[in-house]
Amino acid sequence: MDINSSNVGNRGKISFESPSNIALVKYWGKYGRQLPKNASLSFTLQNAKSITTCNYEVLSEKQNDLQLDFSFEGNQNIAFANKISKFFLSIEDIFPWIRQIKFDLTSENTFPHSTGIASSASAMSALSLCLCSIHEQLIGPLDNFFKKASFVSRLGSGSASRSVYPYLAQWGEHPKIEGSSNQFAIPFGDEIDELFKTYHDDILIVSKNEKSVSSTAGHALMDSNPYAESRYSSANDNLTALIQSMKQADLDTFINIVEREALTLHAQMMCSDPSYILMEPNTLEMINLIRSFRQETNVPVCFTLDAGPNIHLLYPHEYESQVEELINTQLIGLTQDNSIIRDRVGLGPKKI
Ligand code: DP6
Numbered sequence: 001m002d003i004n005s006s007n008v009g010n011r012g013k014i015s016f017e018s019p020s021n022i023a024l025v026k027y028w029g030k031y032g033r034q035l036p037k038n039a040s041l042s043f044t045l046q047n048a049k050s051i052t053t054c055n056y057e058v059l060s061e062k063q064n065d066l067q068l069d070f071s072f073e074g075n076q077n078i079a080f081a082n083k084i085s086k087f088f089l090s091i092e093d094i095f096p097w098i099r100q101i102k103f104d105l106t107s108e109n110t111f112p113h114s115t116g117i118a119s120s121a122s123a124m125s126a127l128s129l130c131l132c133s134i135h136e137q138l139i140g141p142l143d144n145f146f147k148k149a150s151f152v153s154r155l156g157s158g159s160a161s162r163s164v165y166p167y168l169a170q171w172g173e174h175p176k177i178e179g180s181s182n183q184f185a186i187p188f189g190d191e192i193d194e195l196f197k198t199y200h201d202d203i204l205i206v207s208k209n210e211k212s213v214s215s216t217a218g219h220a221l222m223d224s225n226p227y228a229e230s231r232y233s234s235a236n237d238n239l240t241a242l243i244q245s246m247k248q249a250d251l252d253t254f255i256n257i258v259e260r261e262a263l264t265l266h267a268q269m270m271c272s273d274p275s276y277i278l279m280e281p282n283t284l285e286m287i288n289l290i291r292s293f294r295q296e297t298n299v300p301v302c303f304t305l306d307a308g309p310n311i312h313l314l315y316p317h318e319y320e321s322q323v324e325e326l327i328n329t330q331l332i333g334l335t336q337d338n339s340i341i342r343d344r345v346g347l348g349p350k351k352i
Helices: 078-090 120-138 145-156 158-164 194-198 215-224 228-247 251-270 281-297 317-334
Strands: 011-025 040-058 067-072 101-109 168-171 185-187 200-204 302-304 311-315 340-344
Touching: 011 120, 011 158, 011 228, 011 251, 011 302, 040 120, 040 158, 040 200, 040 228, 067 078, 078 101, 078 120, 078 145, 101 120, 120 145, 120 158, 145 158, 145 168, 145 185, 158 168, 158 185, 200 317, 215 228, 215 251, 228 251, 251 302, 281 302, 281 311, 281 317, 311 317, 317 340
Parallel strands: 067 101
Antiparallel strands: 011 040, 040 101, 040 168, 040 340, 168 185, 200 311, 200 340, 302 311
């Protein structure tokens, strides 16, 4: 697996864009080397993505210190560079050539900074896809490029493992899902009704503030959470039922599970020690308005949340105009500065 000496001095350039994803069944709680305590499932998004370019040069020998420059949206960013260096060094067992490369990385996000939108899934998957591509150029073809990219992405950020496939991705061992694994996510778009491929995700920004607790700290709180074990088993049950509802396009069941998953994630944080309330008053207000609207109109729109106050509004494409009305007349005033990010289910990463 070492670099052939004929490659020394070679330079190359790889670019990938990779999307964010939104979990329907949430990953919250991990162990060991970035392994999930329960299985999760997510929609791959289309518009919220990271675009990462990696210029590299093969050095004559491995260096003691990783050679890496990183700029984010045109500016050198030492904090991010340190984070990436730490990640790269942690995967030296997978890519033993990593210290023999001089990296010049640039990255940008298509979604605005400071909207409280987590970028680790898109950023870590874009980086990992670049690394897998470099590996192919220097060492030879990988057996299953996207499986490997998912595996490497997971080591950077658990949710990133799910960003490398179109439409829907499943991560985490589950007794009823063939091929499921804690090590990498698997593509799941073929398992569901086509309706879900048309889904929109409009992200209503309730607060642009930094999250009060990082995902890493949040996962760690599950280790001492008295309800953790029952949460892990209910997540796996929810996943079974959710998949069934998505095969049958049973939207009532889909909505019921997706909303309970979001609220359960927040409930776990409320009963952690220390405890956190990650919703804002406007989050709750929006949840009530969405539920009333659904009851009055029968439009199958529902919400999910990540570990923060922003609302993800999920609905099939055919209801776009009705949901637009809901947003404009009832919800937009509850966002910070009328901030909304329009997204929908997407096709996954792209080499550019
Ligand atoms: C609430 O993937 O950000 O979004 O593995 O520590 O990087 P790390 O955590 P991360 O956790 C995501 C948590 C979540 C739910 C989910 O995406 O499944």
